[in-house]
Amino acid sequence: MLEIAISVLIVIGAAFTFIGSLGLARFGDFYTRLHGPTKATTLGVGALLIASVIHFSTRGEGVSLHEVLVTVFLFITAPVSAHLLAKTALHLRVGSLAPPPPRAEAASGAQTDGAD
Amino acid sequence: MLRRLLPHPLLTVALALTWLLLVNSVTTGQALVGLLLGWAIPVFTRRFWPDRVRIARPWWLVFFLIKVLWDILVANVAVAALILGGRRFARPAFVPVPLELRTELAISILANTISLTPGTVSAWLSPDRKTLMVHGLRVSDPEALVQEIKTRYERPLIYIFEPPC
Numbered sequence: 001m002l003e004i005a006i007s008v009l010i011v012i013g014a015a016f017t018f019i020g021s022l023g024l025a026r027f028g029d030f031y032t033r034l035h036g037p038t039k040a041t042t043l044g045v046g047a048l049l050i051a052s053v054i055h056f057s058t059r060g061e062g063v064s065l066h067e068v069l070v071t072v073f074l075f076i077t078a079p080v081s082a083h084l085l086a087k088t089a090l091h092l093r094v095g096s097l098a099p100p101p102p103r104a105e106a107a108s109g110a111q112t113d114g115a116d
Numbered sequence: 117m118l119r120r121l122l123p124h125p126l127l128t129v130a131l132a133l134t135w136l137l138l139v140n141s142v143t144t145g146q147a148l149v150g151l152l153l154g155w156a157i158p159v160f161t162r163r164f165w166p167d168r169v170r171i172a173r174p175w176w177l178v179f180f181l182i183k184v185l186w187d188i189l190v191a192n193v194a195v196a197a198l199i200l201g202g203r204r205f206a207r208p209a210f211v212p213v214p215l216e217l218r219t220e221l222a223i224s225i226l227a228n229t230i231s232l233t234p235g236t237v238s239a240w241l242s243p244d245r246k247t248l249m250v251h252g253l254r255v256s257d258p259e260a261l262v263q264e265i266k267t268r269y270e271r272p273l274i275y276i277f278e279p280p281c
Contacts, residue, residue, distance in 0.1 A: 016192060023199035032208050034237050035195055035253045042232060043192035066140045079231030079238070086239035086251060099210070 002058055009051035017044030030094045031086060038082040045074055123162050126171070128154035176276045184269075187233040195235060198253065209255035210239065213248045213262050217270060222277040223248075229269050236261070 023036025049067040056064035122128065128151070135150030136142055158165065171177060217223050227238040227248060235253035242249075255261055 016196060019196045019199050023195070026199060029208070031237070031239070031251045032253055034251070035235065036199060038231055038237060039188075039191050039195045042188060062141070064140060066137045069134065069137045075232065076228065079228040082231050082237050083227060083239065086237055090240050090249070 002054065006051045006055050009047045009054070013044045013047030013051065015044070016047065017041050020044060030089050034082050034086055038078050042074060042078060046071060122155065122158075124158040124165055127158045127165070130154070131157055171276060172278075173276050176272060180272045180276060183272075184229055184233065187268075191233045191235070195253065198235070207254050207256065209252050209258060211250050211252055211255060211258045211261050213250050213265055215246055215248055215270070216266075217273060217278065218245075219277050222273045226269055226273055230265060233269075236265070 020036045020039070020041040024033050027033045027036065049070055053064055053067045131154035132147070132150035135153055136146060139146050215223065215226075217226060223241070223245060227241065230236050230238045230248070230250055237251045238248055239251045240249035241247075250261070250265070252258075252261055
């Protein structure tokens with residue numbers, strides 16, 4: 001029974017990770033491509049980690065919770081890297097399907113003020 | 117004096133918990149090591165932490181996190197559906213969101229939340245920290261998106277971190 005639950009979670013995790021990567025390949029421009037890896041993969045990795053917690057907690061060596069740390073670090077770092085990539089793309093004026101924001105043009109001009 | 121010895125109590129607790137999760141066992145010894153690390157790291161890195169983190173309403177933060185976790189789940193399914201099926205329905209747009217939040221930590225949390233939830237990635241924060249540029253994957257009504265972000269995420273964060281006093 002437990003095996004089934006773990007297997008289902010692993011399959012769900014793998015599926016979402018795959019879909020996230022697929023988004024990276026299928027979307028049209030840099031900014032929409034960012035959406036795939038930041039979202040679909042968080043659930044993918046989340047499901048894999050839950051499977052890991054269940055598997056190692058039921059082997060009789062006590063509760064295993066350090067997967068929680070992986071989740072926390074992932075949730076903190078994934079958006080930060082996405083934000084930095086998007087910011088850099090705006091800065092370099094990477095081509096976009098959406099009309100680029102007027103304020104970002106100002107941002108490109110105001111690059112030397114050192115604010116993040 | 118207490119401020120010098122214990123500059124960031126919250127960070128101390130967070131680091132101690134992180135340590136316990138890292139070693140993956142809860143014993144008195146490990147708890148002490150965690151607390152020692154939690155005390156020493158903030159003291160030795162105090163220059164990196166000029167402001168003390170203040171959470172006015174911790175319980176609301178817990179509710180907020182649960183809500184965000186749920187939204188992440190929904191976001192994942194929605195984005196997955198968009199990738200698989202309706203790629204042609206994607207209507208990307210940049211939407212500027214005027215910010216009322218002032219504290220750096222709260223703005224960071226808001227930007228992270230936006231990036232993790234339905235079809236939006238925070239792309240750029242204006243140097244004066246008054247506007248957050250958000251890139252939406254499927255924006256039919258920019259005004260509605262701004263309102264949703266403000267009521268759903270910014271208002272609770274103001275309530276948690278910057279209560280009027």
